[in-house]
Amino acid sequence: MFFDSILGWFSVDMGIDLGTCNTLVCVRGEGIVLNEPSVVAVRKGTNRVINNGTAVGWAAKDMLGKTPGSISAVRPLKDGVISDFEITEAMLSYFIRKVNGRSRIFGPRVVIAIPSGITAVEKRAVLDSAERAGARKVYLVEEPMAAGIGAGLPIAEPTASMIVDIGGGTTEVAIMSLADIASCESIRVAGDDFDESIISHMKKSYGLTIGEQTAERIKIEIGSAAPVGETMNMEVRGRDMVTGLPRKTVVTSDEIREALTEPVNQIVEAVIRTLEHAEPELSADLVDNGIMLAGGGALLRGMGVVISNATGLDVRVAEDPLTCVARGTSIYLESLEDWKATLESDLDEV
Numbered sequence: 001m002f003f004d005s006i007l008g009w010f011s012v013d014m015g016i017d018l019g020t021c022n023t024l025v026c027v028r029g030e031g032i033v034l035n036e037p038s039v040v041a042v043r044k045g046t047n048r049v050i051n052n053g054t055a056v057g058w059a060a061k062d063m064l065g066k067t068p069g070s071i072s073a074v075r076p077l078k079d080g081v082i083s084d085f086e087i088t089e090a091m092l093s094y095f096i097r098k099v100n101g102r103s104r105i106f107g108p109r110v111v112i113a114i115p116s117g118i119t120a121v122e123k124r125a126v127l128d129s130a131e132r133a134g135a136r137k138v139y140l141v142e143e144p145m146a147a148g149i150g151a152g153l154p155i156a157e158p159t160a161s162m163i164v165d166i167g168g169g170t171t172e173v174a175i176m177s178l179a180d181i182a183s184c185e186s187i188r189v190a191g192d193d194f195d196e197s198i199i200s201h202m203k204k205s206y207g208l209t210i211g212e213q214t215a216e217r218i219k220i221e222i223g224s225a226a227p228v229g230e231t232m233n234m235e236v237r238g239r240d241m242v243t244g245l246p247r248k249t250v251v252t253s254d255e256i257r258e259a260l261t262e263p264v265n266q267i268v269e270a271v272i273r274t275l276e277h278a279e280p281e282l283s284a285d286l287v288d289n290g291i292m293l294a295g296g297g298a299l300l301r302g303m304g305v306v307i308s309n310a311t312g313l314d315v316r317v318a319e320d321p322l323t324c325v326a327r328g329t330s331i332y333l334e335s336l337e338d339w340k341a342t343l344e345s346d347l348d349e350v
Contacts, residue, residue, distance in 0.1 A: 012100050013109045015329025016092075017146070018126065020077045020169030021191060021296065023057075023091070024323060025099050026330035032323055033099055037061035040091050041073045047086040049094075056094040065211040079188040080115040080143075080170035082125045093133035100134070107136035111329045113146040115170045117186025139332070143167075144174030144184055146328030147294045151318035155179055160278070160285035164271055164307065165325065166297025168192050171267050173274045175282055183277045187270045191297050193263040194219050201259035202238065206249050210238035219300070222253040225264045226302030226309075257302075264303070268310045275311060290314030294324040 015026040018038070025034040036057030041050050049055055050071060055063070063073040076087040100108050110130055114123060123140060130138045144163050145155065153161035156179040165172040168191040174184035195215040202208045202215075210218075214236065222232045232253040240247040271291070275283065290313050293304055299322070304315040318324050 013333050014096070014099055015111045015113075015146075015326060015333050016095070016130075017113045017143075017323075017326040017329060018077065018092075019167055019325075020075065020080050022168070022322075023095060024326035025095055026326045026333075027099060028330060028333045031330070032326055034095060035323070035326075036095070038077050038091065039064060039073055039075050040087050041067070041071055042087060044070055044072050047084075047090070049087075049090050053090065053094060056091050064213060078169060080167065080186075081118050081122045082129060085125060085129060088125075089129045089133050092129055096130075096134050107134045109137045109139070109333075110135040111139045111141055111332045113143045113325045113329050114140050115186050116142040116144055116172055116174065116181065116184050117170070141329060141332055142172075142174075142181065143170075143325055144172040144181060145176065146326075146332065147172070147318075147324045148174070148176050148292070148328065149331050150324035150326065150328030151292050151294050151321075153292055160282035160289060162274075162286055162289070162291045162313075164267070164291060164293050164295075164298075166190050166267060166293070166295040166300075166303070167325075168296065171270060171295075171297065173270050175274060175278050175286070177282060177285075182279065182282055183274050185270045185274045187266065189263050189266045189270075190295075191219075193266075194223065194260055194297070194300070197259045197263055198223070198256060201255070202236065202251075203241065205255070206236075206251075207241045208236070208238040208247060208249060209241055210236060214238065218251065218256060219260075222251070222256055223260060224253055224257045224301035225260060226305040227254075227257065228302040228305060260300075264300075264306060267297070268307055271307055272310060286313060290316060292316055292318055294318045294321045296322050 017024040023038045027033050039060040041055035041060040041063050060073050067073050076084040082088045127138050147165040148155045148163045155161050155176045160177050162175045171187050171190045175182045198215040198218050202210050222234045237248040298317045308315040
C-alpha cells in the first residue's frame with residue numbers, strides 16, 4: 001500500500017467516464033481535464049488510427065459521416081459497452097497519454113464508470129482495454145453510483161437517493177442507500193435513440209435523409225419531451241430520398257417532440273419499474289427526496305416534467321449533468337481507501 005502511494009507521486013491517478021458519445025477524464029484535485037467525443041478515425045480494413053494515432057476525439061468527430069472511402073470514423077462503444085476492443089484500446093491509450101503525459105515512468109491508477117447492466121465478459125473487456133492502454137491498476141464503479149456521488153446525493157446515508165442518468169447509449173435508473181444500489185434498471189435507450197427517432201421522422205415525413213450530427217443538432221436546439229415554452233422552427237438540410245439531391249426544409253419543435261415520444265416513454269417506464277421494486281421504507285424517503293436527473297439526456301427540455309407527471313415525485317436536474325459521472329469517479333479516487341472494498345469486489349467477480 002505504501003509502495004502504491006509512492007508510485008502515485010510519479011503518475012496522475014484519473015477517473016474516466018467511458019461513454020458511448022463522450023469520454024470524460026477527471027484528475028484528483030484538478031477536476032475535469034478532458035472531455036472529448038468517443039470517436040476514432042481509422043484506415044479502412046485495418047484498425048490503425050490515422051494521423052499517427054492522433055485522430056481521436058474532436059479531430060475524429062468532425063469526420064463522422066464525411067470520410068472518403070479509405071477512412072472510417074468509428075464509435076467503438078455501442079450502448080455503453082465496448083463493441084470494438086482494439087479501437088477502444090487505442091482511444092483509451094491516447095486519452096491516458098494525453099492526461100498522464102509521456103514523461104511519466106508509471107501508469108496511473110484508473111477508476112472507470114461502467115453501466116450497471118453489463119455482463120462479466122463486458123466488464124472484463126473494459127478492464128483489459130484499460131490495462132493494455134497503460135493503466136497500472138483499474139477499478140470499476142457502477143455508473144449510477146458515480147453519477148449519484150457526482151450530483152452530490154447523500155448515497156452513503158440510510159436514506160433513499162434516486163438517480164436517472166440518461167447518457168448516449170444507456171439510461172441508468174437506480175435507488176441507492178447506505179453506499180450501495182437497492183434497486184436499479186439499465187436500459188439501452190438513451191440520447192442515441194433520440195437522434196435515431198429524429199432521423200426516421202425526417203425520412204418518413206419529408207423524404208429527407210440526414211446524418212447523426214444534424215439529428216443531434218435538431219435535438220439540442222428544438223427537441224423537447226413535454227410542451228414547454230413556445231414553438232420553435234429550424235431549417236434542416238439533407239439529401240432528398242427521391243432525387244438524391246441536396247435539399248432543405250423547415251421543421252417545428254412540436255413535430256420533433258412527437259418523434260421523441262417513444263424513447264422518452266421507454267425511459268419513463270424504466271423509472272416506474274424501478275420505483276415498483278423499491279422497499280416501502282425507501283419509497284417513503286423518495287416522497288421527500290425526489291428524483292435527480294443526470295447525463296446529457298437530462299438537458300432535453302421538459303424531461304423532468306414528463307417524469308414528474310408520471311411518478312408524482314419532485315424531479316431536479318443535477319448541476320452540470322453532463323459531468324456528474326466523471327466528477328463521481330474523481331471523488332471515488334480521492335477516498336479510494338474507504339471505497340476500495342466496494343470496488344475490488346467488482347474485480348473479483350469478473
